[in-house]
Amino acid sequence: MEAVRSLSTVAPTSLIRAHLSKPMFTLSFTHKNSNLTRFPKTKLNKFNAISPSVSTQPKAETDTENVDHQDEKFDWFSHWYALSPVADLDKRAPRGMKALGLDVVVWWDKNENEWKVLDDRCPHRLAPLSEGRIDQWGRLQCVYHGWCFGGLGDCKLIPQAPRDGPAVHSSPKACVGVYPSTTQNGIVWFWPSTDPKYKDIVTKKRPPYIPELDDPSYFERDVMFTRDIPYGYEVLVENLVDPSHLDREGGSPMEISIQRIDKNGFVATEDHGREWSFVSPCIIIGSLTIKESPNNTKEKIVQKPSRKHLLIFFCTPVSPGKCRFIGVGPRNYRLWMDPFVSRWMHHIVVNLVIDSDLCLVRGQEEKLMEVGPSNWQKACFIPAKADTIVVAFRMWLKKYAGGQINWGTKFSGYLPPILSREQLMDRYLNHVVHCSSCNGAYRGLNTLKISLQVLSVASLAIMATINSIAGRNTLAAASILFFVGSKWLSHFIYKTFHFHD
CATH class of the missing domain: 3.90.380.10 (Naphthalene 1,2-dioxygenase Alpha Subunit; Chain A, domain 1)
Known part of the structure; x- marks a missing residue:
């Protein structure tokens, strides 16, 4: 393009x-x-x-x-796919994504010190885990009923299960499907299969590496x-x-x-x-x-x-x-x-x-x-x-x-x-909301816009208390400038971070 x-x-x-x-x-x-x-x-x-x-x-x-x-057919589900730049992921919260038709959740496992990619559904009632949170022990928690999972997809806690009863959380049915994942060139990649035979695929086949991105x-x-x-x-x-x-x-x-x-x-x-x-x-x-x-010099080129x-x-x-x-x-x-x-x-x-x-x-x-x-x-x-x-x-x-x-x-x-x-x-839903840089700029510019609006109103309020003609004129001009600035900034924010035809 x-x-x-x-x-x-x-x-x-x-x-x-x-x-x-x-x-x-x-x-x-x-x-x-x-x-x-x-x-x-x-x-x-x-x-x-x-x-x-x-x-x-x-x-x-x-x-x-x-x-x-040469005639061997291409298998779409036997390759690595890029999910997101690491710079745009938040270690404090899981993020739901879709790739190759699969719903996945990307989250930071602080216990393993790496990004994990899991099937985005809780085995309990199929609620999306991406709507959950990372608890204080670094586990991925489904906030629907509080089930907690580790980086291997293993269930760590079922709050509703009796403490002195069977360890139902250890059942294979309580586990979440895990997709092989790796971080390379500043990008989180995933392998689109939860089949256990691909568990160690990263040791046999890695995503294509581009050295310039690490240079x-x-x-x-x-x-x-x-x-x-x-x-x-x-x-x-x-x-x-x-x-x-x-x-x-x-x-x-x-x-x-x-x-x-x-x-x-x-x-x-x-x-x-x-x-x-x-x-x-x-x-x-x-x-x-x-x-x-080349530069020509008297001694050498x-x-x-x-x-x-x-x-x-x-x-x-x-x-x-x-x-x-x-x-x-x-x-x-x-x-x-x-x-x-x-x-x-x-x-x-x-x-x-x-x-x-x-x-x-x-x-x-x-x-x-x-x-x-x-x-x-x-x-x-x-x-x-x-x-x-x-x-x-x-x-x-x-x-x-x-x-x-x-x-x-x-x-x-x-x-x-x-x-x-x-x-x-x-642009907002497809880029800005998930981009750490653009989202930060978006919030900062909106704060500035509101500040200009407040200053515009405040200038008018102060102007009413001043008897000096010069002072009133100065504040009136300032109020107009603040108002015009806020309107221009509002237009800039909309066309930059929402929609610009």
């Missing part, structure tokens, strides 16, 4: 080498003599489509003779943005990897090529040096290296270090017609404005960018659902190479992932009813 424009262009940490040979497949909807991009087949039997700056532990095997691996030499890595968006995962990814919509009315031809594509994702390069990596199922990394001209800028997007499916977007744009150089721009100010810009085409993409999704995901290539006319990356994603989705999200038995796949423009673009 236009988040590419707000977070600026981006940079690869290193050059990805392509070992290319003959074409693997062509676009079925193109003419034989079309100049559209063909996707070449690598000489390697298996490719991990992850930029060198992204790694997983342990590494996947690359030496295999099983060619059928102190990179700036803006701590201004991570997250928002729940009222359109689906498929069109979100399609929107994010689409470079041509940034210049809608004055676009120009682009040369884009796909280096590799397989079940793990793909890598694409643009003619001006930008590189895009899609790491299935939910990470997009855009990168750009800006090489500095001093080569300046390259400037690198990344765009990193995490896209988590929530439900049909809804997804969670987490974005950040770290760079290894400082701008003069950095000390003066706080996190919530960055978020103002990103919210504007997201809202700029939100209604457009939601309408697009409705039309795509009408024609059916399997008919995307037939319904859409793709005559230019500018859409190469979008085509690559849709081909990955069709070839490896069934053409759309697999929701299991949770949803039928139908989109929710269309909301009003104000509801679609509502």
Whole structure:
């Protein structure tokens, strides 16, 4: 989306080498003599489509003779998904979230000193645990009847059970389902299965790791943005990897090529040096290296270090017609404005960018659902190479992932009813209320607004007690300024933290 424009262009940490040979497949909807991009087949039997700056532990095997691996179907429930930046979670209270159709509760287990992800329902009467609290012993407590749970989902206390009776709290039926979770790159991740066989999955397969997000030499890595968006995962990814919509009315031809594509994702390069990596199922990394001209001196030529800028997007499916977007744009150089721009100010810009085409993409999704995901290539006319990356994603989705999200038995796949423009673009419930920075700024600015209103009234009251004409005029002017300031601030708060068309 236009988040590419707000977070600026981006940079690869290193050059990805392509070992290319003959074409693997062509676009079925193109003419034989079309100049559209063909996707070449690598000489390697298996490719991990992850930029060198992204790694997983342990590494996947690359030496295999099983060619059928390329046709292995993608399992949506066998991958890690990003839930929330740690900066936006409160250790004092649980938070309910939805991901991949699952209702989960994220909370801080002070006894284990880590974030936990549990099924968001109490086994007693199925009340949401996210409406509960963290008690003084660090247990997650359901406030409906007071049942308490530990980080392993084990029931610690049933207040209604007799103290001298059977230990009913130790029954397996009293336990809460636990999802494997881990914290990495400042984000809480979860594995969408409570099956005990995945209990130690983090020791065998970790989320993709991006070292720049932990590198102190990179700036803006701590201004991570997250928002729940009222359109689906498929069109979100399609929107994010689409470079041509940034210049809608004055676009120009682009040369884009796909280096590799397989079940793990793909890598694409643009003619001006930008590189895009899609790491299935939910990470997009855009990168750009800006090489500095060397300084010429009498003694020697001093080569300046390259400037690198990344765009990193995490896209988590929530439900049909809804997804969670987490974005950040770290760079290894400082701008003069950095000390003066706080996190919530960055978020103002990103919210504007997201809202700029939100209604457009939601309408697009409705039309795509009408024609059916399997008919995307037939319904859409793709005559230019500018859409190469979008085509690559849709081909990955069709070839490896069934053409759309697999929701299991949770949803039928139908989109929710269309909301009003104000509801679609509502920032408060989808971002501000859960963002520690924006929520703090929102409360602070509201306090300032009320203070200005009080000062306006107080100035009028004091003016009535003064006989001096000059003093009365001064207080009258001050009262007007305070009133105008409060009205302007009220408008600023509404369009910044609620709705701005």
